[in-house]
Amino acid sequence: MPDDPAPRTAARFRSGSATLPPPAEAPDAAAAPRAVPRGADPLDALYERPGFKLRRAHQISLSVFAEECRAHDVTNTQFGVLTALRHRPGLDQVGLSQVLGLDRSTTGMVVGLLERRGLLRRDQPSTDRRRRVLALTPAGEELLDTLAPAAERARQRLLAPLTAAEEATLHALLDRVLSHHDAAVRVPLRRGEPAAED
Template sequence: MTELKQMPGHLIRRYQQIAVAVFHRQVDPLGLDLTPVQFAALNTLRVHKDIDQATLAGLIAYDRTTITGVIDRLTAKGLVDRKISPTDRRARVVSLTAEGEAALDRVMPAVEEAQTVMLQGLDAREQQVFMELLTKATEATNDLSRAPLIPLATPEPTEGAE
């Protein structure tokens, strides 16, 4: 019989618990009341301006139904703005507010420190290998998730373009 400490699923669940605890330990003192998923949404909205909620859910590998609650909370905090899409009245376009930008600027050093703390048991080379293997395993099993990561489609290069 295999011990729990030798099962990747158990260790991944434990590491997720640790990652969330470390995130909150670093971020909560700032008084921003952000969860890791809310941070992921804000950070993604900084990179991808004015995207619909379904696209945001795909970019952060979050359930399309549950993303509505995340956006509701971020809207209530004044960090994002949500409007009806001009091209599809069923869709909602989400964007960062000035307050959202300021909150991201304020929280980013704490989030970066959290990443350092999460990897503190590994030397620099081990951290690189760990991240490479974690990325490889996650990408290989992405389609097995209830909420797979769905990257934005990249446009095909046009003929003759450099």
């Protein structure tokens, strides 16, 4: 599911505002696993895995967002869908899943929920009767405006332990990892205009 809209983009870091060391060489796959020191928690190796830390950080991000937006009954993923539809008019459900990096079943479930709440609608373009273009309703637009301060508070709370420089470095490192692996995952993120459905 997509998180709070990132205030910085990969392009900003490429411009030189955050300097990173060159990527480290991949470790030797044949290297023996490190022995657990006497008295150490055997789960420490698990807790040090980057995937575990990223998953835990995602859980915390969702929790912080839910707390800040509880009064509006909107999840992080729903906020992402509403935001995408405001800034990318003309998306159909497939295009929406592409720009958010969501699988189609999750996208369909969230779209259906927001439609039932009267926050978005499906329009049929006159140029293609097979497509259903998604658009925010006036209620959806109003909710998104109302949510903006709460979403920003959630972002600030999540990053509160970091200095401005550390925050920039975090974004740059995450961008590096994401851009390296994105094309290989089952649901890649498509920045820019999504591909049209056949």
